[in-house]
Amino acid sequence: MRTRLAIILFVPCVLVLVLLGAAYSGNVARANQQEVYLDRLADAGYLVITARQSLTADDPAIVAGDLKRYRDVYGVGAAVLDQSGAVWASNGLDADDLDERHAALAGRRGEAALSTLPWKADRIVVAEPVYDGGDLVGAVLTVSEASSVSRSIWSSWGILVAAGLVMCVLAVVIAHRTAGWVLRPVRAVDAAMGEIGRGRLDARIPPSTGPPELREVITRFNAMAAQVEHSMHRQQEFASNASHELRNPLNALMLRVEDLALSAPDEHATEVAHVRAEAVRMAHILDALLLLADDANLAAGARPVDVVELVARRVESWRLLAVGRHLAFDDAPEGAWAELNEIALECAFDAVLDNAVKFSPDGGRIDVTVGVPDDGDAAGMVEVTVRDHGAGVPPEELERLAERFWRSPGHGTVRGSGLGLAIASELLATGGGGLRLALPDGGGFEVRLRMPALAPEAVS
Structure with a gap:
C-alpha cells in the first residue's frame, strides 16, 4: 500500500516535470538561436550601409573589404546581391541556394528559421534588403554555422536533464516519506490489532503517530482497545472466580457421594453412579472454564x-x-x-x-x-x-x-x-x-x- 501511495504521489510530479521540462527546453533552444540571430542581424545592419554605398557607387570593392574582414574575424559567410539577384560582392558565400534571398530581394527581411531540436539547428541565415532613397537596390545575406548554437542547446539540455533527474530523486524520496508518514497510523493499527489478536490486550498506538487527520482515529482505536481489554479481563475474572468458587462445594459433594456409595444399598448403585458421573462432568467443565479464562496459561502449556x-x-x-x-x-x-x-x-x-x-x-x-x-x-x-x-x-x-x-x-x-x-x-x-x-x-x-x-x- 505504501508503494501504491508513493506512486500516486510520484507520477503527477514526474508528469509536471516532464511537461515543464519539455516547454523549457524548447524555449532554451529557441532563445539560443534567437540570440545569435539578433547578433547577426545587427552585423547585417552595419553591412547594409557599406553595401548601399558600394551599389550606388557601382564599386564592389567598397564592400568587399568589409566582407573579408567580417569573415576573418567572425568566420561568418556574407554576400551582397544587386537588384537582379546576382552576387555583387562575397567573402566566399555561395548565395544562389539560399531561399531567404528571394524575400530580401522582394523588399522583406528574411524570417528566422528557429528549431527546438539541436540536431536540426544547422545554420542561421539573415537576409536584409538594401534601400536607397526608398528604392530597393540589393540585399545583404549572412550565413552562420550553428554548431556552437547546437552545442549550447545540448549543454542546456544536459543541465536540464540532470536537474530533472535530481528533482525526480527528490520527488521519489519525498513521495516515499510522505506515504510512510501518512500510512504510519495504518501500519500501527495493523500491528496493534495483530498484538491484540495474539493475546496482548494492552497493545496501544502512540497518539502522535501520523498526520493530524488520522490522530482522531488512533485515539478512538486506543479507547476501543482499552474497552475490549477491560471487558475481556472482566469476563476472565468472572469465569475464574466462578470456577474457583464452585470447586470447593463440588469437591465436598464428590466426597459425600463417595461416602454415600459405601453405605448405599446395592439397588441404588446405579443412581449413585449417575451422581458420580454428573460430579465428574461438572469438574471437567470447571477445568475447561479455568483454561478458557487464562489464554496465556493455555498457550504456555502446549x-x-x-x-x-x-x-x-x-x-x-x-x-x-x-x-x-x-x-x-x-x-x-x-x-x-x-x-x-x-x-x-x-x-x-x-x-x-x-x-x-x-x-x-x-x-x-x-x-x-x-x-x-x-x-x-x-x-x-x-x-x-x-x-x-x-x-x-x-x-x-x-x-x-x-x-x-x-x-x-x-x-x-x-x-x-x-x-x-x-x-x-x-x-x-x-x-x-x-x-x-x-x-x-x-x-x-x-x-x-x-x-x-x-x-x-x-x-x-
Missing part, C-alpha cells in the same frame, strides 16, 4: 502430546461413567502426536464424549477412532472421531450445535447446558485446531476433533 495414549486413557475412564453404553476404541496408528495443551485436549474430548453418552440410547454403541489423514481438508492434522448411534439432529441444525447455550428443540428434555461443544471448539481453536460436525450414513451424530499434527522427528 507440549508434544501422544493423542492415541491420551484418548485411550480417557476412554477407559469413561467406561465407568458411561453406564449402559458400549465404548469402542478402534486400533489407532502409532505416532499420532500433536503439540497443544494436554488439559485442553482432555477437556475438549471429555465434552464431546459426554455429549455422545447423553444422546446414545441405553445399550448404544459409541465409536472412538484416532487417525492422521493425508488428503482433503484434514491433511496435516490429527483427527479424533467420536460417533454415537443416537437419533442425531436435523441437518438444518448442524451448524448451530457449536454455539454457546444453543440446544436442539428436540432435545429439550436431555440434561445439559448447551456449552459442551462450544467449549470444545474454543479449546481446540487455541491450538490451531477445531471441530467438524457431521451426520454419518446410518444415523447418529459424528464429531471430529482436529489438531495440527507434529512430525515424529520433532518429538523428543
Whole structure:
C-alpha cells in the first residue's frame, strides 16, 4: 500500500516535470538561436550601409573589404546581391541556394528559421534588403554555422536533464516519506490489532503517530482497545472466580457421594453412579472454564502430546461413567502426536464424549477412532472421531450445535447446558485446531476433533 501511495504521489510530479521540462527546453533552444540571430542581424545592419554605398557607387570593392574582414574575424559567410539577384560582392558565400534571398530581394527581411531540436539547428541565415532613397537596390545575406548554437542547446539540455533527474530523486524520496508518514497510523493499527489478536490486550498506538487527520482515529482505536481489554479481563475474572468458587462445594459433594456409595444399598448403585458421573462432568467443565479464562496459561502449556495414549486413557475412564453404553476404541496408528495443551485436549474430548453418552440410547454403541489423514481438508492434522448411534439432529441444525447455550428443540428434555461443544471448539481453536460436525450414513451424530499434527522427528 505504501508503494501504491508513493506512486500516486510520484507520477503527477514526474508528469509536471516532464511537461515543464519539455516547454523549457524548447524555449532554451529557441532563445539560443534567437540570440545569435539578433547578433547577426545587427552585423547585417552595419553591412547594409557599406553595401548601399558600394551599389550606388557601382564599386564592389567598397564592400568587399568589409566582407573579408567580417569573415576573418567572425568566420561568418556574407554576400551582397544587386537588384537582379546576382552576387555583387562575397567573402566566399555561395548565395544562389539560399531561399531567404528571394524575400530580401522582394523588399522583406528574411524570417528566422528557429528549431527546438539541436540536431536540426544547422545554420542561421539573415537576409536584409538594401534601400536607397526608398528604392530597393540589393540585399545583404549572412550565413552562420550553428554548431556552437547546437552545442549550447545540448549543454542546456544536459543541465536540464540532470536537474530533472535530481528533482525526480527528490520527488521519489519525498513521495516515499510522505506515504510512510501518512500510512504510519495504518501500519500501527495493523500491528496493534495483530498484538491484540495474539493475546496482548494492552497493545496501544502512540497518539502522535501520523498526520493530524488520522490522530482522531488512533485515539478512538486506543479507547476501543482499552474497552475490549477491560471487558475481556472482566469476563476472565468472572469465569475464574466462578470456577474457583464452585470447586470447593463440588469437591465436598464428590466426597459425600463417595461416602454415600459405601453405605448405599446395592439397588441404588446405579443412581449413585449417575451422581458420580454428573460430579465428574461438572469438574471437567470447571477445568475447561479455568483454561478458557487464562489464554496465556493455555498457550504456555502446549507440549508434544501422544493423542492415541491420551484418548485411550480417557476412554477407559469413561467406561465407568458411561453406564449402559458400549465404548469402542478402534486400533489407532502409532505416532499420532500433536503439540497443544494436554488439559485442553482432555477437556475438549471429555465434552464431546459426554455429549455422545447423553444422546446414545441405553445399550448404544459409541465409536472412538484416532487417525492422521493425508488428503482433503484434514491433511496435516490429527483427527479424533467420536460417533454415537443416537437419533442425531436435523441437518438444518448442524451448524448451530457449536454455539454457546444453543440446544436442539428436540432435545429439550436431555440434561445439559448447551456449552459442551462450544467449549470444545474454543479449546481446540487455541491450538490451531477445531471441530467438524457431521451426520454419518446410518444415523447418529459424528464429531471430529482436529489438531495440527507434529512430525515424529520433532518429538523428543
